[in-house]
Amino acid sequence: MAALTLLRRGSAPARLLSGTLNARNPCIGATQGCHLRRHFSNNKILVELDEASGVAIMKLNNPPVNSLSLELLTEFCITIEKLEMDRSCRGVILTSAAPKIFSAGLDITEMCGKSAEHYAAFWRAVQELWLTLYGSNMVTIAAINGTSPAAGCLMAMCCDFRIMADNPKYTIGLNETQLGIVAPFWFKDTMTNILGHRLTEQSLQLGQMYTTPEALKIGLVDQLVPEDKVQSTAAAVICNWLAVPAHARQITKSMMRKQNIERLVNHREADIDNFVNFIGKDSIQKSLQVYMDRLKQRKQ
Numbered sequence: 001m002a003a004l005t006l007l008r009r010g011s012a013p014a015r016l017l018s019g020t021l022n023a024r025n026p027c028i029g030a031t032q033g034c035h036l037r038r039h040f041s042n043n044k045i046l047v048e049l050d051e052a053s054g055v056a057i058m059k060l061n062n063p064p065v066n067s068l069s070l071e072l073l074t075e076f077c078i079t080i081e082k083l084e085m086d087r088s089c090r091g092v093i094l095t096s097a098a099p100k101i102f103s104a105g106l107d108i109t110e111m112c113g114k115s116a117e118h119y120a121a122f123w124r125a126v127q128e129l130w131l132t133l134y135g136s137n138m139v140t141i142a143a144i145n146g147t148s149p150a151a152g153c154l155m156a157m158c159c160d161f162r163i164m165a166d167n168p169k170y171t172i173g174l175n176e177t178q179l180g181i182v183a184p185f186w187f188k189d190t191m192t193n194i195l196g197h198r199l200t201e202q203s204l205q206l207g208q209m210y211t212t213p214e215a216l217k218i219g220l221v222d223q224l225v226p227e228d229k230v231q232s233t234a235a236a237v238i239c240n241w242l243a244v245p246a247h248a249r250q251i252t253k254s255m256m257r258k259q260n261i262e263r264l265v266n267h268r269e270a271d272i273d274n275f276v277n278f279i280g281k282d283s284i285q286k287s288l289q290v291y292m293d294r295l296k297q298r299k300q
């Protein structure tokens with residue numbers, strides 16, 4: 001089990017020990033043409049695992065906009081954990097099967113007009129996604145092939161490296177305040193680790209969505225490439241990351257992230273209570289409804 005996963009689950013670091021296999025050139029099998037590909041999918045996640053390179057491509061597949069429903073969140077975590085346990089997989093490229101949208105963030109309908117029990121289950125699943133992806137021991141690369149607001153941006157920020165399609169129509173950011181809601185502390189912590197305190201404060205208060213050049217400039221994404229080069233660039237980048245001795249990279253990743261992870265692990269139930277109280281307020285429900293109505297009106 002992964003070192004970071006170990007941090008919250010206390011299980012044996014088998015992956016950590018086995019991770020040095022092929023460490024000098026993990027992509028050697030792929031370059032020599034000995035491709036062994038395994039495909040598997042849940043309903044909403046498509047996975048293609050290339051055993052030669054140890055890289056899985058994981059595609060969000062929840063049309064039309066890859067909104068993160070309870071079902072998708074659950075499948076997402078199961079998929080990552082399955083890959084984490086699979087010795088032939090050492091890296092994941094996270095991308096979207098939908099054209100133009102990486103992910104529209106949390107499914108707003110899951111946060112409207114539902115019971116407190118539903119809100120609690122939904123929020124636990126959102127937490128689980130963050131813990132699983134941010135805490136993954138695998139190399140994770142976000143191949144952001146479309147717009148990515150709110151929790152869509154969070155997923156990308158959980159990855160080790162972000163490559164975005166350079167399309168003037170695409171934007172990325174944590175826009176929660178624009179919906180009248182508040183990004184919780186662990187969203188904030190994730191962004192702070194990437195952008196620093198001042199920029200995160202400004203970004204969160206304004207609910208700012210960045211164009212691709214802006215996102216590159218502030219470091220929210222690491223690389224911009226033409227749309228048709230996103231996948232191939234991600235494949236090349238992940239090979240570089242996998243070439244680093246795995247145990248050293250994993251321990252370093254754990255060292256950089258464990259404080260943030262522990263903070264949520266230690267306050268998980270309180271965070272769920274906060275969410276349930278907050279989202280159930282009439283004023284917040286009204287804000288979300290107005291936002292959804294506006295989204296629908298844009299089309300008319």
Ligand SMILES: CCCCCCCCCC/C=C\CC(=O)SCCNC(=O)CCNC(=O)[C@H](O)C(C)(C)COP(=O)(O)OP(=O)(O)OC[C@H]1O[C@@H](n2cnc3c(N)ncnc32)[C@H](O)[C@@H]1OP(=O)(O)O
Pocket residue numbers: 064065067101103104105106107108109147149150151152175176179181182183184274275278279292295296299
């Ligand atoms: C005190 C502290 C306490 C802490 C409390 C915590 C509070 C909660 C924190 C929550 C954290 C994260 C929140 C989120 O992630 S909220 C989601 C934010 N997402 C957005 O703002 C994106 C909204 N969508 C868009 O801007 C656009 O849809 C798009 C992604 C740019 C795509 O545009 P498009 O023109 O291609 O498609 P469009 O016609 O707009 O959409 C197609 C249909 O999909 C519906 N839809 C879009 N986004 C969502 C969504 N996020 N959830 C649910 N449904 C969505 C849209 O309404 C269309 O539906 P229909 O075809 O009209 O029926």
